[in-house]
Amino acid sequence: MSRAQRIHVVAAVIRNHQQQILLARRPEHAHQGGLWEFPGGKLEQGESPYAGLCRELHEELGIQVSQARPLLDISHDYPDKQIRLDVWLVEAFSGEPHGAEGQPVRWVNQQELAQYPLPAANVPIVNAARLPECYLITPDLHSIVDLVPAIERAIDSGQRLIQIRQTQWSEQTYRQASEQLVARFGDQVTFMLKGPQPLSLPGCGWHLTARQLTHMAANPESGTALLARCEGPIAASCHNAEELGMAEQLGLDFATLSPLLPTASHAQATPIGWTAAAELLKGVNMPVYLLGGLKPADCSLAFQHGAQGIAAIRGLWPSAN
Numbered sequence: 191m192s193r194a195q196r197i198h199v200v201a202a203v204i205r206n207h208q209q210q211i212l213l214a215r216r217p218e219h220a221h222q223g224g225l226w227e228f229p230g231g232k233l234e235q236g237e238s239p240y241a242g243l244c245r246e247l248h249e250e251l252g253i254q255v256s257q258a259r260p261l262l263d264i265s266h267d268y269p270d271k272q273i274r275l276d277v278w279l280v281e282a283f284s285g286e287p288h289g290a291e292g293q294p295v296r297w298v299n300q301q302e303l304a305q306y307p308l309p310a311a312n313v314p315i316v317n318a319a320r321l322p323e324c325y326l327i328t329p330d331l332h333s334i335v336d337l338v339p340a341i342e343r344a345i346d347s348g349q350r351l352i353q354i355r356q357t358q359w360s361e362q363t364y365r366q367a368s369e370q371l372v373a374r375f376g377d378q379v380t381f382m383l384k385g386p387q388p389l390s391l392p393g394c395g396w397h398l399t400a401r402q403l404t405h406m407a408a409n410p411e412s413g414t415a416l417l418a419r420c421e422g423p424i425a426a427s428c429h430n431a432e433e434l435g436m437a438e439q440l441g442l443d444f445a446t447l448s449p450l451l452p453t454a455s456h457a458q459a460t461p462i463g464w465t466a467a468a469e470l471l472k473g474v475n476m477p478v479y480l481l482g483g484l485k486p487a488d489c490s491l492a493f494q495h496g497a498q499g500i501a502a503i504r505g506l507w508p509s510a511n
């Protein structure tokens with residue numbers, strides 16, 4: 191079913207100063223009744239998504255939205271309804287949110303979101319709400335001695351999701367470095383680790399290569415068992431619709447899509463470009479970072495093209511001074 195034929199719903203991720211997210215409980219008699227939701231509702235005929243978002247949040251929470259941007263746009267088939275959930279991140283509003291229609295509302299810590307009973311469609315929204323705008327991938331470095339101070343600078347500059355990529359290191363060196371980094375910085379960032387299987391380090395995620403992803407999609411039983419061993423987020427490097435489809439099918443938490451623009455590190459690869467990337471992302475029900483020649487200033491363009499944000503090596507790596 192095309193997106194245009196679905197019931198178009200706008201919903202909001204709203205944060206307070208403590209970085210908690212607002213959930214509301216759906217009335218018992220409603221569709222998906224009694225479950226917690228991100229406030230919002232159906233668009234009216236001819237209404238733009240932003241206008242619908244402002245109207246719904248005024249009706250349901252009594253607030254005035256003054257700034258919001260697209261976060262994630264997904265499709266979901268319930269047995270009785272086919273919906274398109276167009277989720278926005280509210281960046282500025284006035285008024286104190288309250289259950290203006292008598293519904294219970296609650297500010298929830300980001301880590302506790304998944305403990306609330308939410309409609310099935312909301313799983314990728316929870317991932318998108320928790321993931322940052324930028325995904326830093328480390329460049330190849332000589333040794334751990336170079337990595338630690340650079341990671342510290344990256345954290346100081348605001349990075350919260352970091353892939354440790356070291357193509358030249360032995361498995362043992364990689365493991366030692368990961369252990370050191372997790373012990374030192376694990377309470378401030380989520381590390382995404384690479385390798386043939388998830389390293390069982392507290393809170394760490396696992397980032398699959400496209401090759402690992404393809405292998406796993408072809409052997410879903412052994413793949414699912416491996417995925418279950420990872421306690422953190424699981425992601426994959428994707429380059430086309432087929433790989434994005436596999437990542438979504440396996441229930442991964444997010445993906446990267448590359449190369450968006452030409453880069454020095456992958457000079458021979460054909461770039462996807464913004465327009466084609468936006469088309470690809472329309473069919474994906476999962477947060478995706480665009481990767482390849484991007485820097486933080488490209489984030490808002492990435493949001494407008496349906497991405498979670500940008501992933502980068504050079505564009506996000508802190509300089510040494």
Ligand SMILES: Nc1nc2c([nH]c(=O)n2[C@@H]2O[C@H](COP(=O)(O)OP(=O)(O)OP(=O)(O)O)[C@@H](O)[C@H]2O)c(=O)[nH]1
Pocket residue numbers: 199200201220221222226227228229230231232233246271273275309310311312
């Ligand atoms: N608002 C909202 N709706 C969601 C979420 N997840 C999800 O599956 N939905 C589904 O999307 C649809 C949203 O419709 P709604 O009931 O909020 O619509 P509305 O505010 O316009 O209400 P109304 O139809 O009573 O006027 C429902 O089918 C609901 O089950 C979510 O997080 N927030």
Ligand SMILES: [Mg+2]
Pocket residue numbers: 229230231232250
């Ligand atoms: Mg509603």
